[in-house]
Amino acid sequence: MEKVKSKRELILDIAESGILSKGFGATSIDEIIAEAEITKSGFFYHFKDKNELARALLQRYLDTEEAILDDVFTRARELHGDPLHSFLIGLKMLSEMMGDLPNGHPGCLVATVAYSERMFDRDVRTLNRQAILIWRERFLGMLQEIAAIYPPRDGVDLRTVADMISSTVEGGIVMSRAVGEPKVLAEQIVLLRSYIKLLFSPANPC
Amino acid sequence: MEKVKSKRELILDIAESGILSKGFGATSIDEIIAEAEITKSGFFYHFKDKNELARALLQRYLDTEEAILDDVFTRARELHGDPLHSFLIGLKMLSEMMGDLPNGHPGCLVATVAYSERMFDRDVRTLNRQAILIWRERFLGMLQEIAAIYPPRDGVDLRTVADMISSTVEGGIVMSRAVGEPKVLAEQIVLLRSYIKLLFSPANPC
């Protein structure tokens, strides 16, 4: 029984892949309903307009991203009790995960929303903003735990470093897509890892 | 005589600000011609379709970006003869420049193209790819010059570090826009600078 998947979920799947490859505006409802084998009325039964589709899509996307991050850093912590080392392991796992995607990372909906502000309503934009802030807090918590044991070099603000994690992923995705080299994203995460390592390794004032 | 600006340039200006705030698909030709006070025929006289507008826009954008980078790193080199120090000065200047933009960075057309692949034709996508590769070579050249004097820590590939410069800017822009905090971009460039500094500072094997 593969047919447990509801039409609603099917619409979300089709819309997501369309939006990530073509953008929100270029993914037509006609195209989505053709692939989902439903009618236009069927579409509007589930979503009152395209913005509601965007909202549902973003929410679903953020939920799975959060689950992935939870999983990676929980497993990393199981492999090493030390906060710094487990964080570095987590970043390595993240990098490998990104490198293993056959066609490269499909793109981040957060960036899609960020780059088409006015196409989305307040709700969608707020949801997007909240997601970034949640990532900021997540990574900041981990960094503070690290900093309590390994004092970081002066002059760096931990919140900025926390943002750097998200920023590296977003930037890496843009670069990978623009240049057509999926490996770029993985490389950038490795470089980020190298920075974190340097940042928290004891300064040796020879 | 302010009227030296041709209608063509005016169209490009209006289209650019529209695209950066709403995305390519959401910026209608009707809207552009209304603001430019020309007719639809006038628009299609200059650009045979929307894709040609995109191509011209991207080309113009890339030219000004290149001019800015040239200017910043040339001035930085005049301030300090050493490649590492002048590079660090250049990054600082770049960061300050980004922080000084009153409404934050308006967004990068390269990312817009990267995130709406299928909306643009081959020409536009190739142009976009070339731009990233040019940036890669530019920064790689500077990094090699630095590495010749200050041997970098093992395990880092200079090409990846070169990509990191572009990646940081792209990621920083996405973050700034998504969260509504213009300063994030400037902060991320400062952090990148801090990494470059650590990377090329002599390792002290105490």
Add this chain to the structure above:
DNA sequence: TGATCACCTGTACCGCAAGTGCAGTCTTCG
């Protein structure tokens, strides 16, 4: 002077996409 050209205007039209509205249908479940 008048011919040419760049740079437009005006009008009419096409097809597609995003909706709106609403009546009807099939299925499932209490």
Add this chain to the structure above:
DNA sequence: CGAAGACTGCACTTGCGGTACAGGTGATCA
């Protein structure tokens, strides 16, 4: 049986991208 959930079918509106083509106007140049 009846009600609710998950749709279908169809007709219609608006806006957008684009085409086609017939002009118009001011500057430049032989």
